[in-house]
Amino acid sequence: MKKYLKNLCYCLGVIFGGGFLLLVAWNFLILFGMPLYILYAVGFLGLTGLIALCICILIGQQGRHIVKNSYLILCVAVAIYVGHGIWQDNIPTMDDRLLMLYQYQPNTSDTKAVRLEEKPTLKLDDDYFLPSMDGATALYPVYAAFAQAVYPEKGYSLYESKVVCTNTARAYQRLIDQEVDVIFVAAPSQAQKDAAKAAGMEFYLTPIGREAFVFFVNSRNPVKGLTVEQVKGIYSGAITNWNEVGGKNQSIRAFQRAQNSGSQSALERLMEDIPIAEPERKNVVIGMEGIISQVASYQNYKNAIGFSFRYYSTQMVENEQIRLLALDGVFPTKETIRDGSYPISSEFYAVTAAPIGQPAPKMKNPKLSALLKWILSPQGQWIIEKTGYVSLN
Numbered sequence: 001m002k003k004y005l006k007n008l009c010y011c012l013g014v015i016f017g018g019g020f021l022l023l024v025a026w027n028f029l030i031l032f033g034m035p036l037y038i039l040y041a042v043g044f045l046g047l048t049g050l051i052a053l054c055i056c057i058l059i060g061q062q063g064r065h066i067v068k069n070s071y072l073i074l075c076v077a078v079a080i081y082v083g084h085g086i087w088q089d090n091i092p093t094m095d096d097r098l099l100m101l102y103q104y105q106p107n108t109s110d111t112k113a114v115r116l117e118e119k120p121t122l123k124l125d126d127d128y129f130l131p132s133m134d135g136a137t138a139l140y141p142v143y144a145a146f147a148q149a150v151y152p153e154k155g156y157s158l159y160e161s162k163v164v165c166t167n168t169a170r171a172y173q174r175l176i177d178q179e180v181d182v183i184f185v186a187a188p189s190q191a192q193k194d195a196a197k198a199a200g201m202e203f204y205l206t207p208i209g210r211e212a213f214v215f216f217v218n219s220r221n222p223v224k225g226l227t228v229e230q231v232k233g234i235y236s237g238a239i240t241n242w243n244e245v246g247g248k249n250q251s252i253r254a255f256q257r258a259q260n261s262g263s264q265s266a267l268e269r270l271m272e273d274i275p276i277a278e279p280e281r282k283n284v285v286i287g288m289e290g291i292i293s294q295v296a297s298y299q300n301y302k303n304a305i306g307f308s309f310r311y312y313s314t315q316m317v318e319n320e321q322i323r324l325l326a327l328d329g330v331f332p333t334k335e336t337i338r339d340g341s342y343p344i345s346s347e348f349y350a351v352t353a354a355p356i357g358q359p360a361p362k363m364k365n366p367k368l369s370a371l372l373k374w375i376l377s378p379q380g381q382w383i384i385e386k387t388g389y390v391s392l393n
Helices: 002-031 036-058 061-089 137-150 168-176 190-198 228-236 262-271 310-316 334-338 366-375 378-387
Strands: 133-135 182-185 201-218 281-285 291-295 304-309 322-324 345-355
Touching (some): 036 061, 133 137, 137 310, 137 366, 137 378, 168 182, 168 190, 190 201, 304 310, 310 322, 345 366, 366 378
Parallel strands (some): 133 182
Antiparallel strands (some): 201 304, 201 322
16 A cells, blocks of 8 residues: 555656646747747647556566556657658748748848839938838839949838838738828728728828739649639639639649738739638747637648738748649740739839828828829839739830
């Protein structure tokens, strides 16, 4: 009896002591941003290891061999699970957050932002009325080049300056909150229009260029093109297998973007009144807040399909493992965008905002008015064209 109680005390010590150490290790892994599958593997092996150790304490020598061998088998299974997670992490992705924005910062010696080949016809002074810019990730190279041409020649931090880049959703919210003067984005979603109206604000959209909304697949996918109706079928959930559109017998993994992002809003406009199927999701760990669910970024599986804007998918993310699709038999190029033959092309905008009933922002800030006028001038349109988008001219 004494031996049994002694072993039971050992087991309690193992459970509480080992559990505490496991919890500390778990939190450290979260702090260092370990992938979810690593957290699951450590937690599972740690808990089963503690249980196995307690069983070994309580049972005889012969039974311990069975427990140890079983635990080794579990370790091998978990190693396979982790290996699969590492393989998935190495599948090429298409995610705006992966873009190296700093490469396009204005006025740096090796910037990729387009430089004018002549003296700018507009030059703005560095004072309180210098318009502050924000916008979509994919349009940062354009408005960074605008600032490089007409703003004072100095550095502009990506996060704290007159020329920053958050993303479409955040830029619209900052515009509604009057934290920024002008944003460069795709047209607002209905939710963003509603948010502006609820805040007593009104958007003013100035078209400055054109771009194509594109769909892409793994380069090994035999499907070279779709019709617009087939795209709608895929994203509504009516079409679920590639063999329904001329491909292999594989289920379709249709990736989407976060709500209110520029490309997700473009998908909503394309779908019109057709409900969009629930997007592929992933579980992620954010700091110490625990596991949350987010819309999964595009991963280039053999059966995947994703969408973005042409410039971002072809210029800013150079990835030969994906292929753009033709729509209704027309491939997205600058020429087919310009002549309107590509079926899903639209304008992008310099967007400003003001309280409903008050004068438009460009009426109150002459420098903002001058900037917008210059963007529509031959020099501004040249920058748009040279960057890789399609100008309005």
